[in-house]
Amino acid sequence: METQLVLEKWPGIISTITLGARKEDGGSRAGAVKIGGQNTLPLLFKEGNIPNKPAIAFEVWDVHPEDWPEELVAAYGKALNDPFAWADKCVNEYKAQTLCLRLQGTHPDFGDKGAQEAAKFISALLKKVKVPLVIIGSGDDAKDNQILPACSEAAKGEKCLLGCAVQDNYKTLVASVLADGHSIIAESPIDINIAKQLNILISDMGLNLERIVINPTIGALGYGLEYAYSIMERARLAALSGDKTLASPFICFVGQEAWRAKEAKQTPEQGIIWEVITATSLIQSGADLLVMRHPKAIEKVSKYIDNLMNYGKTLDPKP
Amino acid sequence: MFIIGELINGMYANIGSAIKERNKAEIQKCALEQLASGADALDVNCGPASRHPLVDMPWLVEAIQEVTDKPLCLDSSKPAVIEEGLKAARNKTIINSTTADPEKLDIIIPLAKQYRSKLIGITISAKGIPQNKDQRLELAATIVATCSEKEFPIEDLYLDPIVLPVNVAQAQMKDILESIHEFRIISDPAPKTIVGLSNVSQGTHVRSLINRTFLTMAVAYGLDSAILDPQDKKLMGALITAELILNKNIYCDSYLEAYRKK
Numbered sequence A: 001m002e003t004q005l006v007l008e009k010w011p012g013i014i015s016t017i018t019l020g021a022r023k024e025d026g027g028s029r030a031g032a033v034k035i036g037g038q039n040t041l042p043l044l045f046k047e048g049n050i051p052n053k054p055a056i057a058f059e060v061w062d063v064h065p066e067d068w069p070e071e072l073v074a075a076y077g078k079a080l081n082d083p084f085a086w087a088d089k090c091v092n093e094y095k096a097q098t099l100c101l102r103l104q105g106t107h108p109d110f111g112d113k114g115a116q117e118a119a120k121f122i123s124a125l126l127k128k129v130k131v132p133l134v135i136i137g138s139g140d141d142a143k144d145n146q147i148l149p150a151c152s153e154a155a156k157g158e159k160c161l162l163g164c165a166v167q168d169n170y171k172t173l174v175a176s177v178l179a180d181g182h183s184i185i186a187e188s189p190i191d192i193n194i195a196k197q198l199n200i201l202i203s204d205m206g207l208n209l210e211r212i213v214i215n216p217t218i219g220a221l222g223y224g225l226e227y228a229y230s231i232m233e234r235a236r237l238a239a240l241s242g243d244k245t246l247a248s249p250f251i252c253f254v255g256q257e258a259w260r261a262k263e264a265k266q267t268p269e270q271g272i273i274w275e276v277i278t279a280t281s282l283i284q285s286g287a288d289l290l291v292m293r294h295p296k297a298i299e300k301v302s303k304y305i306d307n308l309m310n311y312g313k314t315l316d317p318k319p
Numbered sequence B: 001m002f003i004i005g006e007l008i009n010g011m012y013a014n015i016g017s018a019i020k021e022r023n024k025a026e027i028q029k030c031a032l033e034q035l036a037s038g039a040d041a042l043d044v045n046c047g048p049a050s051r052h053p054l055v056d057m058p059w060l061v062e063a064i065q066e067v068t069d070k071p072l073c074l075d076s077s078k079p080a081v082i083e084e085g086l087k088a089a090r091n092k093t094i095i096n097s098t099t100a101d102p103e104k105l106d107i108i109i110p111l112a113k114q115y116r117s118k119l120i121g122i123t124i125s126a127k128g129i130p131q132n133k134d135q136r137l138e139l140a141a142t143i144v145a146t147c148s149e150k151e152f153p154i155e156d157l158y159l160d161p162i163v164l165p166v167n168v169a170q171a172q173m174k175d176i177l178e179s180i181h182e183f184r185i186i187s188d189p190a191p192k193t194i195v196g197l198s199n200v201s202q203g204t205h206v207r208s209l210i211n212r213t214f215l216t217m218a219v220a221y222g223l224d225s226a227i228l229d230p231q232d233k234k235l236m237g238a239l240i241t242a243e244l245i246l247n248k249n250i251y252c253d254s255y256l257e258a259y260r261k262k
Helices: A070-081 A083-093 A115-128 A141-154 A171-180 A192-204 A225-240 A254-258 A270-285 A295-314 B013-020 B024-036 B053-065 B079-088 B102-114 B133-149 B170-183 B197-201 B207-220 B233-245 B255-261
Strands: A016-019 A033-036 A055-061 A099-102 A133-136 A161-165 A183-187 A212-215 A250-253 A287-292 B002-005 B041-044 B072-075 B093-098 B118-122 B157-160 B192-196 B225-228
Touching: A033 A287, A055 A083, A055 A295, A070 A083, A070 A270, A070 A295, A083 A099, A083 A115, A115 A133, A115 A141, A133 A141, A141 A161, A141 A171, A161 A171, A161 A212, A171 A183, A183 A192, A192 A212, A192 A225, A192 B255, A225 A250, A225 A270, A250 A254, A250 A270, A254 A270, A254 A287, A270 A287, A270 A295, A287 A295, B002 B024, B013 B024, B013 B053, B024 B041, B024 B053, B041 B053, B053 B072, B053 B079, B072 B079, B079 B093, B079 B102, B093 B102, B102 B118, B102 B133, B118 B133, B133 B157, B133 B170, B170 B192, B170 B207, B192 B197, B197 B207, B197 B225, B207 B225, B207 B233, B233 B255
Parallel strands: A055 A099, A055 A287, A099 A133, A133 A161, A161 A183, A183 A212, A212 A250, A250 A287, B002 B041, B002 B225, B041 B072, B072 B093, B093 B118, B118 B157, B157 B192, B192 B225
Antiparallel strands: A016 A033
16 A cells, blocks of 8 residues: 655745845846745645755855864965955855855954944945845944944845844844845844744834844754754744744854864864754754855755755645 | 634624614724734624524625635524525635534535535534533534534534533533533544633623633633634733643743734
8 A cells, every 4th residue: 555645734934035136126136046935844845835945155254264274264265365355266166146244354352343344345245246145243232233234234225134133132233124125134042932032023123024034043063953953943833833923034054153063173074074964954954044164065065955956846746 | 723703793782783774884893803803703693683684694794805805604593694694705604503403404514515614513402501511522422423424524613512601500611611622532533612702701790801711721621713802802812821821832022912913
């Protein structure tokens, strides 16, 4: 007897977020990247529609990353000294579809660059590369509140993704994102209750829930990956069951966490493996946008995504 | 919880006169206010004073459909009135209701099938109102068995244990609550359960408190649906909190607001 698959039909759907505005959308990007839009759990192609594949953003900093391990530094070489060259290498050599720009140089302890300088940098970068941008502050709340509004304005109309808003500091960023037509990253510390609360607070300010991407905060393999996995899974189950306040795509800062693990720095290639395993596990728990570092890891994860999505395409059309 | 707003009922003065004067706007206002307060569907009842329920029911249905596509719960003890409502309905419908009497079931179940309507079955019969849990279960089993026989999908059946006023039938409250739990194990797939809530506080002096306390307890016994006043904010707050405690929704500090955003 043939085994019958039990197929679930969910009432909820994850929001679709478009990153990047092309000329016809009022921006200057060469292409746009869509994330989210699925109405089923990750990779269950027979249960529902998964219109967009998980996307990967290359992480680029505005300053030379002092604490990156050698293997990572070697992958980019001298380009790390010049953010424009770095971004260019990602796009032209490694065919990046999206960049995640971390404004680490604005942090009071790592250069303390001002708002004007940061905004100028964003404008120049938007001219240099034509892929959609994710723009992240340095994580210093007070400084981010000066820098990010200026950067948001400099990228007005380009449909960037800006972050990270946190429960104690979201109002300034929400106001900027709202005014300049971007989407926002809402970050919570591996805590589903705060993730939900923050989404409500942000939407109360008038920014549509459909313009929020959740950063659930993740841990790398061996460093709490399973906690992040279960939080993401629980949020996704609630969203698919109809909870609109949790129906946002997930962004996961994979590179940052994977390369922090001591195992990642022990033997050659192990860091790449660490980053790949962390990324692929999170794809299975619902990650929609992965921010990654090593080009080789990104290449492997891209292939993994394409294999899975191609498999999905071979299945019968949904009922 | 599937919430059916109870306020479009001719026994309320505003609705009664709106029906009489064919004042659509008043009905539509009542419909929209209930939906905004969290109702998933609307009960539609011409009221005991309606002299032409066969005309009033479809008029009400048409009036409500102009402003919402939410399901309508057609409430009458007369099958002919329900059928006029079904004929007029473009929205999804729930028939409210059939008793466990064979002659009623023989008319109502085919109607529900013909119009692809859901169905509320109340556990009373010509013999009267059940006096304990066993009698309720017996009547529930009759309704479920007849639905199966007539190939009506059991998952579209809502069983109502008949909630009695606490000041009249205090000794039966626990039986009613337990019936809610036991109805669900009568068959697989399980029938759903429903109560007409306001009856529990009929004639008492603290109606809202009794309503929300009973509802909270019924939710804990697994109640799926209730016909109630969604504009009673304390009632809705208690309901949302009860479901939160049962882990049906994810907690956050603004969980009441979060529920309303759904």
